[in-house]
Amino acid sequence: RKEVEQDPGPFNVPEGATVAFNCTYSNSASQSFFWYRQDCRKEPKLLMSVYSSGNEDGRFTAQLNRASQYISLLIRDSKLSDSATYLCVVGGSSASKIIFGSGTRLSIRP
Amino acid sequence: GAGVSQSPRYKVTKRGQDVALRCDPISGHVSLYWYRQALGQGPEFLTYFNYEAQQDKSGLPNDRFSAERPEGSISTLTIQRTEQRDSAMYRCASSKQENTGELFFGEGSRLTVL
Numbered sequence: 475r476k477e478v479e480q481d482p483g484p485f486n487v488p489e490g491a492t493v494a495f496n497c498t499y500s501n502s503a504s505q506s507f508f509w510y511r512q513d514c515r516k517e518p519k520l521l522m523s524v525y526s527s528g529n530e531d532g533r534f535t536a537q538l539n540r541a542s543q544y545i546s547l548l549i550r551d552s553k554l555s556d557s558a559t560y561l562c563v564v565g566g567s568s569a570s571k572i573i574f575g576s577g578t579r580l581s582i583r584p
Numbered sequence: 585g586a587g588v589s590q591s592p593r594y595k596v597t598k599r600g601q602d603v604a605l606r607c608d609p610i611s612g613h614v615s616l617y618w619y620r621q622a623l624g625q626g627p628e629f630l631t632y633f634n635y636e637a638q639q640d641k642s643g644l645p646n647d648r649f650s651a652e653r654p655e656g657s658i659s660t661l662t663i664q665r666t667e668q669r670d671s672a673m674y675r676c677a678s679s680k681q682e683n684t685g686e687l688f689f690g691e692g693s694r695l696t697v698l
Contacts, residue, residue: 480626508685517675517689518627561626565685571640572617572685574626 475500478564478575486581491552495578497562498544506565507538509547511558512577518561521547549580557582586610588690590676596696597666605661605693609678616659617687618651619675627675633659634682666697 480497487493499507507524522529524536524545535548545562562575589608597603609616615634619627629643635656644650648666653659663670673694677687 478626482624506685517691518687519689520686523685563685571629571632571643572687573629574619576626 476576477501477573478562480562480575480578482576482578484579484581486583487552489552489554489582489584491582492548492550493552493580494546494548495560495562495580496544496546497575497578498542499562499564499573500543501564501566502543504543504564504566506572507536507545508563508565509534509536509545510561510563510574512561513558518574521560552580552582554582554584556580588676588678588688590674590690590693592693593691594694594696596698598698599667601666602662602664603666603695605663605674605676605695607659607661607676607678607690609657609659609676610680610688611657613678613680613688614682615679615684616653617677617679618659618661619677621673621675621692630661663695666695668697671695671697 509521510518511521512518522531524538528537533550537546559577559579561577565572591606617632618630621627631641631651633653648664651661673692675692677689
C-alpha cells in the first residue's frame, strides 16, 4: 500500500465549477499535511498547509480528517489557471521524511 | 541566486557510467531533500538531510545510490553504474527549518541513461 494515495484523475471540469480532491495516508503518526501544485514541466510549489481545524485561502479550502486518515482540497469558482496537478503531501513528526502522493490532474475547460 | 539551484539540468549518459547531480539549496536552509520523479507520477522520496546529517535514506533504491552534504549546504546525489531504469527527473528541495513541509524545489536534473 502506498503511503499517500490520490485519485490520479484527470478531472475535467468547466470554468466556474467546484471541484474536490481527496487523499488518504497510511501512517497514523503523520503530523503535517500539505497540498502542492505542479504545473506541466515545472517544479512542485506549496499551495497550502492543512490544519486539523480546516483552513481556507481564497477559493481553496483544505480539510483534514485524522480519524479516517484523509485530506481534502476544495476549489470553488475554478479558473482556467487552476489547471495543474495537485499533490497531496504528508510529513511525520520531527526527523521524518516528507512523502508526496502521485498527484491528481485537473483540467479546467472554458 | 535566490532559489534552489540544480546542475546539470540535463545529463545523458551511457549505461554503466557514474553520474553526480548537484544541489545548491537556498542560503541558510537547514533541510535538504532529494526526490525522483517519473513522468505522470509524484516526487518519490529518496533521502534527506538536516544540516550535514543524513536523517533518512530509506528511499534510495539500492546501494548504487548515495548522497552527501558534507558542509551542510551543497549536496551531491551520486548514482554509480547507471542503468536505464535510473532515467528520471531528479529533484532537490530545501526548507528553512527542520521538518517543515514548506519545501522549495529546484528545476530538477533530467537524467537519461542510454
